[in-house]
Every structure is written in structure tokens, then in C-alpha cells.
Amino acid sequence: MTQSLAPEHVRAIAPYQPGKPIEELAREFGLDPASIIKLASNENPLGCSGRVREALSEAAGTLQGRYPDPNGFDLKADLSARHAVPASWITLGNGSNDLLELASLALLDEGTSAVYAQHAFAVYRLATQARGARHLMVPARDYGHDLPAMLDAIADDTRLVFIANPNNPTGTHVPADQVKAFLDAVRSRHGERVTVLLDEAYDDYLDPAERVDSARWVQEYPNLIVTRTFSKAYGLAGLRVGYALAQPPLTDLLNRVRQPFNVNVLAQLAARVALADTDFLARTYALNRDGRAQLQGAFKSLGLDFVPSHTNFVLVRVGDAPRINTELLRRGIIVRPVAGDGLPQHLRVSIGLPQENARFVEALSDILGT
Numbered sequence: 001m002t003q004s005l006a007p008e009h010v011r012a013i014a015p016y017q018p019g020k021p022i023e024e025l026a027r028e029f030g031l032d033p034a035s036i037i038k039l040a041s042n043e044n045p046l047g048c049s050g051r052v053r054e055a056l057s058e059a060a061g062t063l064q065g066r067y068p069d070p071n072g073f074d075l076k077a078d079l080s081a082r083h084a085v086p087a088s089w090i091t092l093g094n095g096s097n098d099l100l101e102l103a104s105l106a107l108l109d110e111g112t113s114a115v116y117a118q119h120a121f122a123v124y125r126l127a128t129q130a131r132g133a134r135h136l137m138v139p140a141r142d143y144g145h146d147l148p149a150m151l152d153a154i155a156d157d158t159r160l161v162f163i164a165n166p167n168n169p170t171g172t173h174v175p176a177d178q179v180k181a182f183l184d185a186v187r188s189r190h191g192e193r194v195t196v197l198l199d200e201a202y203d204d205y206l207d208p209a210e211r212v213d214s215a216r217w218v219q220e221y222p223n224l225i226v227t228r229t230f231s232k233a234y235g236l237a238g239l240r241v242g243y244a245l246a247q248p249p250l251t252d253l254l255n256r257v258r259q260p261f262n263v264n265v266l267a268q269l270a271a272r273v274a275l276a277d278t279d280f281l282a283r284t285y286a287l288n289r290d291g292r293a294q295l296q297g298a299f300k301s302l303g304l305d306f307v308p309s310h311t312n313f314v315l316v317r318v319g320d321a322p323r324i325n326t327e328l329l330r331r332g333i334i335v336r337p338v339a340g341d342g343l344p345q346h347l348r349v350s351i352g353l354p355q356e357n358a359r360f361v362e363a364l365s366d367i368l369g370t
């Protein structure tokens, strides 16, 4: 029956599998929600900035029945100052996921293809499949993007290349000089026919020495889209706001397929306040750096292989991941199985507060009998 309702490429889609919500686990296992820890969706364990919370309560009191600013004037002005690019180079999204969709809507169609890496962010495949485009998945190297192989995989019908740097769910990072070399090679081989989307959702967690001013690259490469999000380090996952930087011709295309009111009033406000709270961002960074050392140190002592992380989560090989995941859930701990990403022996663990990390390590060690 359903066969006649939708095109083949839509029926072929395996839906995105989100981290299990706390309330759902509480219902399933009869647990107290307050006793559950969720280390499954790379959210900020500090929540969001107190200043954001204050601004939102105040705004709730004066909420109007108006649509949001469809052009996000104020937020774009702040982002323009932050990245030193004109506001006309910025597209706002309902989360950066929205921007991945917009890029695929604007650039892909049946008869075209997109290139992305094995074990890369699952949405690249979904956004490509939804357009009926071919997806060219390039095998990973050491769990990360193999950019030379991705370059060679670009076909005559390729319109879009997705790169997550750092990557989710593996936590790997390609050094800036290699990304730059890739951008040069794509341009010299294919001109502006192929757009590269560089997804920097985890940029704020990089060691400062590893960071690069990718807004400068946007000025240099007319075929580059850089995306960022407020969901991770800024703690606004529930409000849904992200943005893309690209030169005007690409920005114009994204804007053509964008819903006019895709970013709501409170999200626009929260993003502005969050952007200004640099102390909160610094605390987030430090907490994450220490929590990463805590988790990776524990994995070492437990003799577990893990992928050294450049993000706010760690990918660890536990062997029988389904069993260990179930045992963790029984103990009120939610992490992320990644079999759907081609990693059936691994779990992805978001870095939490020190006491949350400790409780997870204790439970894991108990389950493994070590």
C-alpha cells in the first residue's frame, strides 16, 4: 500500500535515530527521571547561559503575536561582527540541520550526487536521499574523513560534498592545512560546479591551536558553505538555531528554499545573548576538556579502545554494544548506540558533568566486570 504513496528514494530512507529522551527511559524502566543521566545527544551539561535564561523569561512576559523577523537582522548583525563577513553572507537556520537540508534542496536533484564520509553525520545521507540524489559514501580512514579519497570520489554529477570537522559520531578532526588543500584541489579540478559544505558544529571544543578562521576561507572560496550551531557549546539545542556563511550567490540559493520564518523569536534572541556570554563559553570549553580527559583516562584503565576526541563526546569500543547499552539503560544511563553509523561494537558517550562521567565509568566498569 505505502509503495504507491511515495517515491522509491523516500521509501529507502532509514529514519534518524535520536538519543533516547530521559522521560522515555523513565517510563520504560520505571525510573525516577531525576536519577537518570543522559550522555547521548552531545548537549551542554551546563545547560545554557544564565543570561539567556533571564533574557528568555523577560521576553516571555512581553511576547507579541507577531511573526519573527524573517531576515534575522539583529542576530545577523552580531554574527557579521563576530566573523567579519557581511550580514548578506549569513543564512539562519532552525538548527544547523536546517541548513544541511537547505543546501541539499538548493543544490541536489535526481540525476546528481553528493559525497560524504563513512561514519560521518547521519543527516548528510538523509538530506541526499530525500532529494533522490545518489549518495557516494567514501570509506573512512582511522574513523575520520579520507579527503584525498573523497576528492577522487567526486563524479561528473556531484554537486555537493559534506565534511564534518570535527566529525560526529567519531570525534575525529582533519587539520586545517588538509582541509585547505582539499578546497584548493576541488576548485582546480571542478571549478565552482561542486559546493563544499564544511559543518563546524563542534568547532568551539577544539584546542585553540587547532582552530582556523573558516570565515576567511569563505571569502576565498565561492563554492564553500560553512555551518555552525548554537546547539552544542552554546547550550541552545532545544531552541533550534544555527547559521551558514557563504558568498552571496550561494547564500541567495539557500534563501530561495528557506521557509520565511524558520527561526523563531525566542531562538533569535537567545542566540544573540548566548553569543555575547563569552564566560559561559569558556566554562563550557574547560569543563569539556577536563571531562574528556576523565573519560579517556578511564577507558585506558579499563583497556578499552577509543577514538581520541576533538569534541564533546568520545567514541569507545565496548564489543557487545547492544548488551552493554541495555545494562547502562537499566542503571539509568543513556548513551548512544552507533550501529546505524556502521559502528556496531562502539558506543558514543557525550561528556557530562564530572559526577555524571564518574557514574557512567563506574557503571561501565561494573558491567564489564573489571
Ligand SMILES: *Cc1c(COP(=O)(O)O)cnc(C)c1O
Residues within 6 Å of the ligand: 042, 094, 095, 096, 097, 098, 121, 164, 167, 168, 199, 201, 228, 229, 230, 231, 237, 240, 241, 242
Ligand atoms: C549536532 C550536529 C549538527 C546540528 O545540530 P543542530 O542542533 O541542528 O544545529 C550538525 N552537524 C553535526 C556534525 C552535529 O553533530
